[in-house]
Amino acid sequence: MYPPRDLPYTTQSICPECFLSNDEVNVINAELYEDDGKVMYKKTCEKHGDFVDVYWGDAAMFKEASRWWFKSVGLDNPRTETVKGCPEDCGQCPEHKSHTALALLDVTNRCNLRCPICFAVAAEGGTIYEPTPEQVFDMMKNLRENEPVPAPALQFAGGEPTVSKHLPQYIKWAKGLGFKHVQIASNGIRIGNSKKYFQELREAGLSTVYMQFDGVTPEPYITARGNDLLPIKKQAIQNARELGMESIVLVPTVVRGVNDDQVGGIIEYAVENSDVIRCVNFQPVSITGRIDHASRQEMRITIPDVIHLIDEQTGGKIPADVWYPVPAMMPVGRALGLMKGAPELELSTHFACGMSTFIWINEDGRYEPITNLMDVDKFIEILVDISNLYAKKKRAASKRAKAKLAGSIRHIKRKGILKDLLSAFLNRGDYDSLAKFMRRVIMIGMMHFQDPYNLDLERVQHCDVNYAVPDGRIVPFCTMNTIHRSRIEKKFAQPVDEWRGKHKPTQVEEDSITKPYTGA
CATH class of the missing domain: 3.20.20.70 (Aldolase class I)
Structure with a gap:
């Protein structure tokens, strides 16, 4: 897992003018820094001067998203x-x-x-x-x-x-x-x-x-x-x-x-x-x-600008604090792969590339974020623990992993609704059991x-x-x-x-x- 990001820090970019004018890829340093609650992006080309842009419209959300960035291969x-x-x-x-x-x-x-x-x-x-x-x-x-x-x-x-x-x-x-x-x-x-x-x-x-x-x-x-x-x-x-x-x-x-x-x-x-x-x-x-x-x-x-607009335009039904970066789901692939004994897909993109959440649709057509149904943070942490059990070749890892998943029930707020989700991991270690659950769920993503x-x-x-x-x-x-x-x-x-x-x-x-x- 990468450490959370503190601002400011330096990355690399290209000069847009060098490229758009001459098809020249001129790699230059770029600084990410906080200004007025936003993450800004500044880079300087010796030929074409400064370029400043908004990188993320919410610095606090940026820092929170950086907590969920996992290393992959x-x-x-x-x-x-x-x-x-x-x-x-x-x-x-x-x-x-x-x-x-x-x-x-x-x-x-x-x-x-x-x-x-x-x-x-x-x-x-x-x-x-x-x-x-x-x-x-x-x-x-x-x-x-x-x-x-x-x-x-x-x-x-x-x-x-x-x-x-x-x-x-x-x-x-x-x-x-x-x-x-x-x-x-x-x-x-x-x-x-x-x-x-x-x-x-x-x-x-x-x-x-x-x-x-x-x-x-x-x-x-x-x-x-x-x-x-x-x-x-x-x-x-x-x-x-x-x-x-x-x-x-x-x-x-x-x-x-x-x-x-x-x-x-x-x-x-x-x-x-x-x-x-x-x-x-x-x-x-x-x-x-x-x-x-x-x-x-x-x-x-x-990304944060759109997330805040969704919060406003849905009347708070999808709040800004229920979103996770794409790599937050990486432990799902890691845990499945280790439990099955073969590599599985790991969503290990950069935390700033995309965010997502899920909404659950009730019988009467009303919807709410999946965070109302379960403690997502705790569920991800349990999957990380399971990954560590297998990666460190702990004794009886499979039995201990299933025990951890069974124990995760205490973090589920509505157990009947999520029984299919747990079954996917406890019974077969694959995604087949998710079909019934997913018919009542819509993913809201952002890339x-x-x-x-x-x-x-x-x-x-x-x-x-x-x-x-x-x-x-x-x-x-x-x-x-x-x-x-x-x-x-x-x-x-x-x-x-x-x-x-x-x-x-x-x-x-x-x-x-x-x-x-x-x-x-």
Whole structure:
């Protein structure tokens, strides 16, 4: 476990101007410090001067989150060597400190929308990045060769993955290669327009739709996406319901002044549709391109800012003090792995990358945070103790571990509700027994992807959301989208006409280039 963080301290970043002007990765020191209750981020480039930004909007929450940061391990088989240093050697390099929890694979940069806030900058530039089916298969296989833990979950992304005619086949391949969880990051247009196509993806093995969902009124979509997409989003959710698809994740990109007034409404909508919606994962906007300080501050919204807005807009039903950083869940994987005698996934991302909580939905539709049901702090501490029993090869560790879990009942405030949760650990040591419990639970998550202005290389080195790319590398999410994406796409992209000649596009594929969706 890492010691809690005291402010100020120094990390490393890059000069955004050097990179955005000349594609030069100029690594510079950055200081995190507290000012007016916020965590600020200051870095100085000899050429371009000072850059100051808000890192986290609540310094007290930052310090509390840092308590739950656990050490893990990187890959036993990194794909690159340490030559230039972070972030140039991404792939993962030997310096990386986490293994892949969620793998992403861009199947195309084509998209049937033209969103101004897209971090993938899809379908621009007159060239198409679209790995061949053979390359896609090799990338998936590469991810499953990760050691000590093969990548367990895969998300097909883009662009918009549903505009690739090969997507159903890719999903089948992924399941055949052993990915337990296969999802798509989608705007929902095609699965909203065609229930038949949605069913085809389901039959191929699709686990989850990670669906862009920016609000419960038309205005955020018109501003951020260029069209009122709310009706097609709702239709996609209805199609999921009719097809028995019970795993939709709503993904709002939160932009100050655009939809930050709707975070509570989005959660209420998820609760109303909890038969199919399993999670809401808010993403504070990542700023792409060159932008001046004043404009940046108008747009910038951080994880704690959104958490406080949720507190306010839900009338205190999801208070700001019930959130935990992602690595707080790492002891779950560690304990399961040690109890089963084989490595399991450990969520060991940096504590500042994301926060989450769970809400329990009562029979009458009211909801409350899971902290009302159990003492989460104590439960995590028990899992840490169990990990230590096994790691230190204590005698009769299995029996003692189960005794500790049985003893944890005293920390559960409503024992009947949580019997399935305990059963998952006491009876089988896996997640199967959670199904019944999870049907009454919605996860509320928060992930803030970095941009050149707030890039923190310490966060990068602990990233466990990684992209597979055609040259065999496995690249951390935030350096992919700030640094490596343009280079990779330049290396592997081809002119549109050349792609057409080789690919023989379907009408859906051609429309993604020439006729983006308008809702008309």
